[in-house]
Amino acid sequence: MEATPGRERLIEQFKADGLNVMFGNPGTVEQGFLDAVDAAEDFRYVLALQETVAAGIADGYARATGGAALLQLHSGVGLGNGIGMLYQSLRGHTPLVVVAGDAGVRYDAMDAQMASDLVAMARPVTKYATRVTDPRSVLRTVRRAVKIALTPPRGPVFVALPMDVLDELNSEPVLPATVPLTDVSPSPESVGRAAELLASAERPVLLVGDGVALSGAQRELAAVAELLGADVYEVDSSEVNIAASHPLRRGQTGHMFGPHSKELIGDADGVLIVGTYVFPEVFPELESPFRAGAKVVHIDLNAYEIAKNHPVDLGLAADPRQALRALAGVLERQLTPQRRAAAAARLDVRTRERARAAGAAGEDDGTPMAVFLRTLAERTGGDLIVFDEALTTSPLVTRHLPAERPGDYHLTRGGSLGVGFPGAVGAKLARPDRLVVGFAGDGGSMYTYQALWTAARHGIDAKFVVCNNRKYRLLDDNIAQYWRERDIPEHGFPNSFDLSHPEIDFAGLARSLGAGGMRVEKPDEAVAAVGRMLSHPGPFLVDVQI
Numbered sequence: 001m002e003a004t005p006g007r008e009r010l011i012e013q014f015k016a017d018g019l020n021v022m023f024g025n026p027g028t029v030e031q032g033f034l035d036a037v038d039a040a041e042d043f044r045y046v047l048a049l050q051e052t053v054a055a056g057i058a059d060g061y062a063r064a065t066g067g068a069a070l071l072q073l074h075s076g077v078g079l080g081n082g083i084g085m086l087y088q089s090l091r092g093h094t095p096l097v098v099v100a101g102d103a104g105v106r107y108d109a110m111d112a113q114m115a116s117d118l119v120a121m122a123r124p125v126t127k128y129a130t131r132v133t134d135p136r137s138v139l140r141t142v143r144r145a146v147k148i149a150l151t152p153p154r155g156p157v158f159v160a161l162p163m164d165v166l167d168e169l170n171s172e173p174v175l176p177a178t179v180p181l182t183d184v185s186p187s188p189e190s191v192g193r194a195a196e197l198l199a200s201a202e203r204p205v206l207l208v209g210d211g212v213a214l215s216g217a218q219r220e221l222a223a224v225a226e227l228l229g230a231d232v233y234e235v236d237s238s239e240v241n242i243a244a245s246h247p248l249r250r251g252q253t254g255h256m257f258g259p260h261s262k263e264l265i266g267d268a269d270g271v272l273i274v275g276t277y278v279f280p281e282v283f284p285e286l287e288s289p290f291r292a293g294a295k296v297v298h299i300d301l302n303a304y305e306i307a308k309n310h311p312v313d314l315g316l317a318a319d320p321r322q323a324l325r326a327l328a329g330v331l332e333r334q335l336t337p338q339r340r341a342a343a344a345a346r347l348d349v350r351t352r353e354r355a356r357a358a359g360a361a362g363e364d365d366g367t368p369m370a371v372f373l374r375t376l377a378e379r380t381g382g383d384l385i386v387f388d389e390a391l392t393t394s395p396l397v398t399r400h401l402p403a404e405r406p407g408d409y410h411l412t413r414g415g416s417l418g419v420g421f422p423g424a425v426g427a428k429l430a431r432p433d434r435l436v437v438g439f440a441g442d443g444g445s446m447y448t449y450q451a452l453w454t455a456a457r458h459g460i461d462a463k464f465v466v467c468n469n470r471k472y473r474l475l476d477d478n479i480a481q482y483w484r485e486r487d488i489p490e491h492g493f494p495n496s497f498d499l500s501h502p503e504i505d506f507a508g509l510a511r512s513l514g515a516g517g518m519r520v521e522k523p524d525e526a527v528a529a530v531g532r533m534l535s536h537p538g539p540f541l542v543d544v545q546i
Contacts, residue, residue, distance in 0.1 A: 002171070003169035003170060003171040004169065004170060005036070005166070005167060005168070005169060005170065006135050006138045006165060006166040006167065006168055006169070006170040007032055007033040007035075007036045007166040007167065008036050008040075009138070009139060009170045009172065009174065010033070010138055010139065010142065010161070010166065011036060011037060011040045011043055012174045013138075013139045013142050013143070013174050014043070014070060014097075014142070015042065015043060016174050016175060016176045017068070017142075017143070017146050017176050017177050018067065018068075018176075019068060019069070019070040019097060019146075020042060020043055020044060021043075021044045021045075021046060021061070021069070021070065021429070022037065022043070022044070022045050022046070022070040022071070022072050023046045023048060023054045023055075023057050023058040023061070023069065023070065023071050023072070023426075024045065024046075024047070024048065024051075024054050024071060024072030024073065024074075025047070025048050025049065025050060025051050025053075025054050025072075025073070025074055025078060026047075026072075026074065027074025027075055027077075027078060027101065029074070029075050029101040029102055029103050029104075029114070029163050030072065030074060030075075030100075030101035030161075030163075032163060032166060032167060033101060033161070033163075033166055034072075046429070046454065046458055047454060047457060047458075048422075048450065048451070048454050049450040049453055049454070050081060050448075050450055051073050051074065051078045051079070051081035051082040052081050052082055052084060052085050052418060052422075052447070052448055053422050053448045053450050053451050053454065054071060054072070054073070054082070054422075055071055055073075055082040055085035055086055055089070055096070055098075055422075056085050056088075056418060056419055056421075056422025056423055056425075056426070056448055056451065057422040057423070057425045057426040057429070057451060057454065058070070058071040058096055058426060059085065059088060059089050059092070059094050059096065059419070059422070059423060059426060060387060060410070060419075060422060060423030060424060060425060060426025060427045060430075061426035061427065061429055061430045062089075062094045062095055062096060062426070063092075063094060063239075063410050063423070063426070063427065064385070064407070064410070064426060064427035064430035064431050065430045066407075067095070067150070068095040068096065068097055068146060068149050068150055069094075069095070069096055069097070069426070070096075070097050070099070071096050071097065071098045071099070072098075072099050072100070073098060073099070073100040074100065074101070075100055075101060075102055075103075075114050075116070075118070076100075076102075076114055076115070076116030076118060076121060077114060078100060079100050079116075079118055079121050079122060079158075080121065082098075083121070083122075083125050084416050084418075085416075085418065085419070086098065086122075086125040086126065086156050087125045087414055087416065088412075088413060088414030088415075088416060088419055089125075089155065089156045089414075090125050090126065090127070090155050090156055090414075091236075091413055091414040091415070092210070092238055092413040092414055093152075093153055093154045093155050093210065093214070094154070094155065094156060095149035095150050095154040095155065095156070095157075096149065096155075096156035096157070097142075097145055097146055097149055097156075097157055097159075098122070098126070098156055098157065098158045098159070099158075099159050099160075099161050100118055100122075100158070100159075100160055100161070101160075101161050101162070101163055101166075102114075102115070102116075102118060102160060102161075102162050102163070103115070103162070103163055103164075104162045104163045104164035104165070105133050105162045105164055105165060106164050118131060118158070118160040119131050119158070119160060122158035122160075123158075125156065126155065126156045126157055126158045127148055127149065127153075127154075127155040127156065127157055128144075128145060128148045128149075128157040128158070129157070129158040129159075129160075130145070130158070130159055130160070131159070131160035131161075131162070132159060132160065132161055132162070132165050133162070133165065134165070135165050135166075135168035135169070135170055136170070136172065137172075138161070138165065138166070138170055138172065139170070139172040139173070139174065139175075140172065141159055142159060142177075143175070143176075143177040143178075144177075145157040145158075145159050146177035146179070147177045147178060147179050147180075150177075150179045151179060151180055151182065152182050152211075152214065152301040152302060153301065153302035153304070153305075154214070182301055182319060183319045183321070183322055184301070184317070184318050184319050184322065185318060185319070185322040185323070185326060186299075186316045186318040186322070186323050186326060188326075190314070190316055191316075191323070191326045191327055191330050192330055193314055194272075194297045194299075194314055194316065194323075194327055194330075195327060195330040195331050195334055197270065197295040197296075197297055197313055197314060198228060198270045198272055198295065198297060198331075199228075199331060199334065199335055199339060200270070200339070201228065201230075201268070201269050201270025201295065202269055202342070203267050203268050203269050203270070204228045204229065204230035204231075204268065204269070204270040204271070204272070205230055205231050205232075205233065205265050205268035205270070205271050205272075206221070206224070206225050206228075206230045206231070206232045206233070206271075206272045206273075206274065207233055207234075207235045207253070207265070207271060207272070207273045207274070207276065207278060208221060208232060208233070208234055208235065208237065208241050208242065208273075208274045208275055208276060209234065209235050209236045209237045209241065209274070209275045209276020209277070210236070210237055210238055210239045210241065210275060210276065211274065211275020211276060211300055211301060211302070211320050212241040212242075212274055212275040212320050213239035213240060213241050213275075213406060214239075214275070215275065215301075215319055215320040215321040215322075216321055216406070217274075217275070217319075217320040217321035217324050217325075218240065218241060218242060218243070218406055220320075220321055220324035220325045220328060221241065221242055221274065221320075221324055222242055222243075222246060222248075223324070223328045224272070224324050224327055224328050224331065225242070225246075225248045226248065226343070226347055227328060227331045227332065227335065227340075227343060228270070228272075228331070228343055229248075229342060229343030229344065229345070229346030229347050230248065230270075230272070230343075230346075231248055231250045231350070232246070232248045232249050232250060233250050233251065233252065233253050233264060233265065234249075234251065234252050234253070234276075235252070235253050235261075235273075235276045235277075235278060235279065235280065236255075236276050236277065236280040236413070237252060237276065237411070238410060238411040238412065238413040239406070239409070239410065239411075240403045240404070240405060240406045240407070240408065240409050241275070243402075243403075243404045243405070244398065244402035244403045244404055245354075245402060245404060247347065247350040247351040247353075247354045248347065248350050250264070253265070253279065254279075254281050255280060255281055255282070255415075256281055256282050256283060256478055256481070257281055257282075257283050257481060258279060258281045258283060258284040258285030258286075258289065259285065260281075261278075261279050261281060261284075261285070261289060262285050262289035265289060265290070266289060266290075266291055267291065268290070268291065268294055269291065269293065269294050269295070270294065270295050271290060271294055271295070271296045271297070272296075272297050272298075272299070273296065273297070273298040273299065273300075273312070274298075274299045274300070274320050274323075274324065275299070275300055275301075275320045276300070276305070277300075277305035277308055277309065278309060278310060279309070282415070284309075288310045288311070289310070290310065295313050296310075296311075296312040296313050296314075297312065297313060297314045297315075297316070298312045298314070298315045298316070299315075299316045299318055299320055299323045299324070300316075300317065300318075300320070301317065301318065301319055301320070302317075303315075303317040364400075366523055367523065367546070368520050368521065368522060368523050368525065368526045368544050368545055368546070369393060369396060369467065369526075369544050369546055370396060370400075370523075371523040371524075371526040371527065372465070372520060372526035372527075372529060372530060372542070372544050373396060373397060373399075373400035373401065374400055375526060375527050375530040376400070376401070376437070376530050377400045377401055379530055379531075379534060380435060380534075382401060382402070382404070383434075383435070384401070384408070384434065384435040384436065384437055385407070385408050385409070385410070385427055385428075385431060385434050385435065385436045385437070386401050386403070386408065386409050386410070386437055386438075386439065387410045387419075387420055387423040387424040387427055387436065387437070387438040387439065388409065388410065388411045388412065388420065388439050389411075389412040389417070389418075389419050389420025389421075389423070389438070389439060389440040389441065389444050390420070390439040390440065390441060390465075390467045391412070391441050391444065391467075391473070391474050392441070392467075392469070392473040392474050392477065393439070393441070393467040393469075393546065394411075394439075397439055407431075410423060410427065412444075417441075417443060417444035417447045418444055418445075418447025418448040419440075419444075419448075420438045420439055420440035420444060420445065420464075421438050421440055421445055421448050421449065421451040421452065421464055422448045422451040422454075423438060424436050424437065424438025424451075424462045424463070424464060425438075425451050425454055425455045425460050425462050425539075427462070428455075428460050428461060428462035429458070429460050432461075435463070435534070436462045436463065437462075437463045437464070437465060438462060438463070438464050438465070439464075439465045439467060440464070440465070440466060440467065441466070441467050441468075441469070441472075441473065441474075442466050442467065442468040442469065442470060442471075442499055442504065442506070443471070443472045443499055445464075445466050445506070446504070449509060449513070450513070452464065452510055452513040452514070452515040452539055452541065453513040453514055453515075455515060455538075455539035456513060456514030456515050456538060456539055457514065459538065460539065461537070461538055461539060462539050463533050463534075463539070463540050463541075463542075464510070464515075464539065464540070464541040464542070465541070465542050465544060466506045466541065466542070466543045466544065467544060467546060468506065468543055468544060468545050468546055469546040470498070470499050470500040470503075471493075471497055471498050471499050471500065472497045472499065475493075475494075475497045476493050476497055479493065479494070479497075506519070506541065506543035507519045507541065507542075507543050510539075510540075510541035514539075515538065515539035515540060515541055516532075516533075516536045516538065516539070516540040516541070517540065517541040517542070517543065518532060518541075518542055518543070519542075519543040519545070520542060520543065520544045520545060521545045526544070529542045529544075530542075
């Protein structure tokens with residue numbers, strides 16, 4: 001094969017792996033590579049104003065496509081800026097292929113400006129981190145990184161690309177990476193054992209996470225839940241693993257305090273964990289939250305997560321869809337008529353409870369946010385993609401825009417702020433045919449507000465909503481729990497939680513970045529705001545006062 005500069009051949013390798021869009025922010029040590037990017041055909045560079053924003057857009061793009069996304073960061077300083085968002089991708093198992101340049105191998109001994117150990121910086125927030133030092137192994141290394149990113153447990157990978165290595169002539173073959181198939185089925189014996197452990201449960205519970213969505217196992221999960229008559233709780237979940245309207249879905253376990261999760265599942269005598277780990281709270285229970293004698297089965301492709309924190313009776317390293325399908329088949333054949341009747345009775349109870357709750361919900365409370373969400377649901381019929389970083393407003397968002405279909409709802413994950421707006425930009429770029437609305441709190445939005453500029457520059461017609469309560473409201477809620485646990489008398493919240501002064505003009509800021517924007521203070525303004533947002537050509541932001 002005729003040799004060409006490594007920087008040009010690298011682009012062909014990315015294209016061979018379906019990575020035709022690269023998100024990033026430029027820097028001097030990447031200038032030769034980015035010059036080649038500019039000249040490449042069928043290859044798009046999406047510019048962000050800061051690396052955190054680029055990483056968030058890439059994350060949203062990967063989540064919306066279900067595949068990998070390509071992210072370029074600038075040397076050590078750019079990687080440092082992006083690390084917080086890469087942590088989100090690591091916790092959420094987003095397959096990002098992250099590259100960053102440095103001045104060159106020839107300069108390693110000089111400890112020059114911007115010199116840093118990029119691999120050491122990236123390693124804590126990636127599955128795999130390496131640096132290419134030989135021009136004959138550029139493409140080989142990238143293929144390995146793509147394979148690792150896309151192999152469950154999926155996650156971000158990092159490759160440092162020195163400028164002098166990319167400047168060398170390269171004759172490596174351009175071949176797509178080989179990603180191993182992981183639709184692994186458990187043995188009939190292990191499935192039979194799982195069915196035996198779960199079938200006799202009188203208070204069964206399913207704990208499920210995004211491994212279900214990745215496997216496409218939503219239907220199989222619902223079938224097992226119905227056969228067992230088991231309540232379904234989502235754990236460390238950010239995708240649609242079971243439809244919000246399913247009567248057995250009971251919502252999320254806690255993400256902050258372990259006693260909350262323990263309270264939800266403490267009475268269960270049979271527990272099936274699928275596609276997640278237990279438990280992810282910031283302040284978890286150190287002792288097992290399961291009742292004595294409860295039978296626990298854990299299914300996951302990520303063997304590391306099985307029994308990681310608490311012992312289980314049976315762990316199956318298997319694809320959730322294959323395992324759940326097999327388990328449903330065994331339960332269909334082996335459940336006694338009495339067990340079927342008991343499961344059907346539990347399902348009936350939850351169905352009637354759901355109907356009563358829907359009837360009691362009635363009209364919304366008439367606040368600007370409630371009117372805005374009700375109007376948005378009515379105008380769209382729920383046919384939209386929601387990127388949800390509304391946090392304390394999320395229950396209201398999901399009440400009006402429930403997470404029903406896979407791919408239509410993405411929840412923030414990883415614990416830090418700033419995901420909602422860039423995530424919506426990435427999702428809209430991936431799904432240009434769909435209406436995409438990103439929700440963020442006023443505090444969270446300001447971490448990555450520059451995402452609106454990227455949307456305007458590249459004609460990405462995403463919509464944005466600021467849930468504006470003028471504070472870090474989640475911190476108010478969390479410290480109140482902290483006071484209760486330690487018998488500390490309630491008092492004023494820390495001043496550092498307050499964002500009310502000086503007031504931020506979110507709509508004006510949106511307009512300054514090339515997007516449309518308006519502010520909603522009264523309920524009657526919310527209806528008009530939905531109309532303006534939906535009819536506006538291009539990105540548009542609504543600042544809703546709470």
